[in-house]
Amino acid sequence: MSSPKKVVLAYSGGLDTSIILKWLQEEKGCEVVTFTADLGQGEELEPARRKAEAQGVKEIFIDDLREEFVRDFVFPMMRANAVYEGLYLLGTSIARPLISKRQIEIAHQVGADAVCHGATGKGNDQVRFELGYYALDPDIKVIAPWREWDLNSRTKLIEYAEKHGIEIAKDKRGEAPFSVDANLLHTSSEGKALEDPNEEAPEFVYQRTVAPEDAPDKPTYITIGFERGDAVSIDGEDLSPAALLTKLNELGGANGIGRLDLLENRFVGMKSRGIYETPGGTILLMAHRGIEQITLDKGAAHLKDELMPKYAELVYNGYWYSPEREMLQAAIDTSQELVTGTVRLKLYKGSVDIVGRESPYSLYSQEHVTFEEDDVYDQADAGGFIKINALRLRLLKARDRKAGKNS
Amino acid sequence: MSSPKKVVLAYSGGLDTSIILKWLQEEKGCEVVTFTADLGQGEELEPARRKAEAQGVKEIFIDDLREEFVRDFVFPMMRANAVYEGLYLLGTSIARPLISKRQIEIAHQVGADAVCHGATGKGNDQVRFELGYYALDPDIKVIAPWREWDLNSRTKLIEYAEKHGIEIAKDKRGEAPFSVDANLLHTSSEGKALEDPNEEAPEFVYQRTVAPEDAPDKPTYITIGFERGDAVSIDGEDLSPAALLTKLNELGGANGIGRLDLLENRFVGMKSRGIYETPGGTILLMAHRGIEQITLDKGAAHLKDELMPKYAELVYNGYWYSPEREMLQAAIDTSQELVTGTVRLKLYKGSVDIVGRESPYSLYSQEHVTFEEDDVYDQADAGGFIKINALRLRLLKARDRKAGKNS
């Protein structure tokens, strides 16, 4: 690959990406364009502008992507009820494709021939960023400094920063006890102090949820409204996607909901331990299950359950922009047309429970489940149903007996 | 089918099965053998003997099946992490095949040509019982009174009981507000008062869990030991399968764990609402996920996740004794050989969270996840990994561009 001339850097304004910025300018001789996204990580973004300017950056992009993030990434994933390895709501994974997409858009806009990210060489995020880049622009050059440079220790980084006059926040001088990633859907904490998977994560790790023990002693009840599979209101108030998730984060965080201590399998082949907080997303997922319970046919529901692990794996591994994810999404979305109604939830000290659901398109029929007779369901039919379903098992057992097979 | 001569009845000693007993004797002219199983439902079984004798039954079987239930049914299912429709731990479903099996064994022992159960014609249990019967004895005759007789109202049942001198407990004279099924794994409540899926189940429905609000204000920590995928100890104390689950039920019940309000899809095609309590099972499932996190390879773990929905559906639908369930079990069990170690859990007001896991067979390697260099993982490899994985996406995008396809 010929050397890149102009690069769009995913830039947070923090120490690491500031060093990368300088390194791109100095070692790579690139013109650098910075891109800072508001995905709801809860940080001031304007300082990033100032810092980029201070490093001589001429083209600076600071974009509020919160609505797009929730509407086009979080919500489609929620429609799939996606959970990775039984427990993880994919809060980091789902943000990466949006960042990739916007970086590539900016690259095309400013005529850059390369993009750069600050993810390390052992994690999933490098894969997610880069699969996104390549899927959206097959000719783009990708720079991953952490896999390339020799600044592979805190000491060397600090030295490099000092040498190049990069501002170092006081708390960044020493090693952070763990690394954090955040967006509107979740906060993850991992590494160093959290690496012993048999030691409970200390309370100070948690950043956006109170401990269940500190949550209110009375449950909070809320009602979430859905239209076509997406949440649209809380307690009757219509909210935009990002506003809705923000509100659920407050409710979840205050009730200690959405904490997860996970030992997971990374795409790159090793296990890692993460502490995740997904307060609003945990509520949303449960609510979505609730509205599907009453509006989704069994055939659709079970097919969704069968497809889900593959969908979640694709999102986790960074294959958002892949034909197979799009095919699964098409299947899933086809099922959501009448997933409309309301779900009532109880939030209490770390738990979220469905306590009610109703829909104008309900498939639940009280009259059919009662023990009385009805027109549609003749109990005698059940006998035939069972007999026919049992037929192959009977023939099988008769055969196995004849064969002297024990089972 | 020629008329049955001798029938093994699944008999609880309650009003309904007492009426069935009489009805078999009177209307069907059968000799009746009763079979009452202790599956941990928490009821005295000896009264069933007395009542059966009072109705002239000569062969009475009362069996304690608790250990077999947990060891051979609950545990294999836990190894699969089986959950139906995302939430239901299959507590009723998994008991049925054992009852079927024992009924057929007794039928062979006493020379009966028929078996009979008291499940209604609209539910799943009739299917589960009967698929079990037929799978184990293709020639058995099956009697399902609720699909056959005309005693299809409470009034008619009471009349029939009075006419035939069947003892009627005072609280059975009126309609029960809902029906209950229980075993060592769970208690389910459904029907009548619970049929409006938008109305929160009242507190009195719950029978073996305290309300989370009434659970202790301090968390309980426990450690569960596993061997080859099965729980074998709590806090270092070795316990038999049934003793272990009993203990977990106490712990879970006291901490408000395992409640579920579900609107589910029955095998017979309708939706129904159930209130489930699975205190110990909920803990067990989470613990099993925890021990798998540290001992199971990604390939095995993800295959298990993909197979699970089908496995759960088979158990729910009553196909325990089917070649496909046995095939899935073989796959699952193959993965469990080194699923050994301990999981530490925090129980608190309705929640159960993994807070630690360790294993002599751990696949987690702290040295590999750190950001430092190591021998096994060369960060440059990740670049190649990504490039090769991206290749097809790049070729695809180049093609799509050429084709003018938007995506």
Add this chain to the structure above:
Amino acid sequence: MSSPKKVVLAYSGGLDTSIILKWLQEEKGCEVVTFTADLGQGEELEPARRKAEAQGVKEIFIDDLREEFVRDFVFPMMRANAVYEGLYLLGTSIARPLISKRQIEIAHQVGADAVCHGATGKGNDQVRFELGYYALDPDIKVIAPWREWDLNSRTKLIEYAEKHGIEIAKDKRGEAPFSVDANLLHTSSEGKALEDPNEEAPEFVYQRTVAPEDAPDKPTYITIGFERGDAVSIDGEDLSPAALLTKLNELGGANGIGRLDLLENRFVGMKSRGIYETPGGTILLMAHRGIEQITLDKGAAHLKDELMPKYAELVYNGYWYSPEREMLQAAIDTSQELVTGTVRLKLYKGSVDIVGRESPYSLYSQEHVTFEEDDVYDQADAGGFIKINALRLRLLKARDRKAGKNS
């Protein structure tokens, strides 16, 4: 169910459905509307009109559904590469939902409250017809005479026909040696003379294919053009769906292609043996595989392969009008947008082989597969790719060794 007043009968004009017609009039006291569909079965349909009139039918529908059949049923199924139990191209299964649909449409048009078919009580077709009826009109009444009446032998049928003055073709007096179903996609023969699965089907069973031994000694080469996953031309000549399949049937039939001797598992739980001829469909399926080879990304192709068995089972079992089949179709169709190009095939004495494929949207890149260097593929990347993919296997083996596990 209250007794039906007006019924739409799927009527072939043959002896069996003529008897059903009479039986509906006489025993059921229904007004009968006949519906005869041209699905390419290759029979004159006008005699059906005359016969229906002779039996006093006032409303007679004779519809040419060939184009709709191929376009809306066969083609979507071909896009899925659907094959049941590894071998069966679903030729009978796929016709049933269209007949059901048209019968329901006619019922609504003429104000009928019931529909009736002539399928037997042991086969799959009764299920397919009736699931179609109910899925399209939940209130429709369904009459299945073969499950209801007592005319359950050839002798009784003939007696009934004679008694009611129904015309009996000479060759229908005796037992047919096997029963036949045909449409534009295939011909199936089964029953009686074919019931020994260890005896080769005699040559006279085959009705639309010559024996491979009698096919031309020189291969026939053809080129099929595809657009968006559907065949649109043969040897450059654009053809309508039905015309195209008709032409392929001629080509396939003349070359002995598409014969299948199958022992299959029916939905109703038993095994049955069928002799199938699907000359054009066999060519079409292979051609579709060929065009997908060059235009479909691996991710899409492999997902399709994984979903296919379920899709095929749904079609076989009669769940065409189910949310899950529609979801799978949505996934499949999403993949077909650029499945456009041509496939060259060699037809010879029973075989159809792909010998070439090209597409304006080809994903095949000759430059990338050569052994020479290229820009996109750096061979060193493969090393990283392998190392990262191997990582988990290495960690696993190291663990297993430590654990003393043999494998």
Add this chain to the structure above:
Amino acid sequence: MSSPKKVVLAYSGGLDTSIILKWLQEEKGCEVVTFTADLGQGEELEPARRKAEAQGVKEIFIDDLREEFVRDFVFPMMRANAVYEGLYLLGTSIARPLISKRQIEIAHQVGADAVCHGATGKGNDQVRFELGYYALDPDIKVIAPWREWDLNSRTKLIEYAEKHGIEIAKDKRGEAPFSVDANLLHTSSEGKALEDPNEEAPEFVYQRTVAPEDAPDKPTYITIGFERGDAVSIDGEDLSPAALLTKLNELGGANGIGRLDLLENRFVGMKSRGIYETPGGTILLMAHRGIEQITLDKGAAHLKDELMPKYAELVYNGYWYSPEREMLQAAIDTSQELVTGTVRLKLYKGSVDIVGRESPYSLYSQEHVTFEEDDVYDQADAGGFIKINALRLRLLKARDRKAGKNS
């Protein structure tokens, strides 16, 4: 990785691996141990010994692995009915894990710290070899010269050979028109002259099958006997696994069976075109399907069909020694216990067709498929079966109507 000292080379005796041998000695300074396997590729192996000796090799392994190959690799794969991308019988893929295994065994035996193969950097085989190596010995060093050296053109190779006095067969001086891989299961030809996927492969490419046009004008009938899922006899003659496959290769080759022109998706992300000949394997796969038709229950058969694409992908990608392949194998093998009996096949000019199957453990019951009454199957049951299966579809349609949904 520290530099390897002693390496086990997968050595054919041909030009390429002879150059690799020299290169390992000269450039890597390694002691080389050669390993040459007889997998039925049909070449003399003793010349490899002479050549290795001539290059100073002291430890030379020449092993006949044919029986192990068929028994422990081909047969388990056949039990799975494994086919990649609908058509490819995995003939190259399945040989790699055995070679890897034996190389690692030899490395342990002779105290080598490295292994080496001659696969190129763009293909699947490098992945298959190396995943096998690493899965069996996590500490092994792997040398892949084609990804490392600069002998990346025929000219350079020839120069290198001449310079080092390596014998060059006359026909190896120029570029081969395509490359060939062979073993007892198949022969593959790919590259160069075959790279245009729209040009029919010329007849001279085929090496072990006659053209269908040149095959006998009369069909050949054979009977294959199976025990527990594996073929054990032909026409009543018991044969060892390798002898049986050898015999089937003769029969298939003589009848023009098992040719395949495929455009496939490689694991490394590109498409490639291969010409495959799998004469005996094609017969074996069809025969296995035949014996399963009569001995396998529907539930088992359909689960196998659903699992197969994943199994085939694992084999193709080189994950033979992975927990997930072993889990799938456990599921599959569980189903094969009574897959015993005989299948009669017709071989004719490129086609292989099942014409009969029988088994002492047959699940086919002629009496149940006839139209007459029987004890096990009451046709009225089918009505109930359909009604219950239709229930959800009816409720769905009633709901959709109410919702004004078109479908």
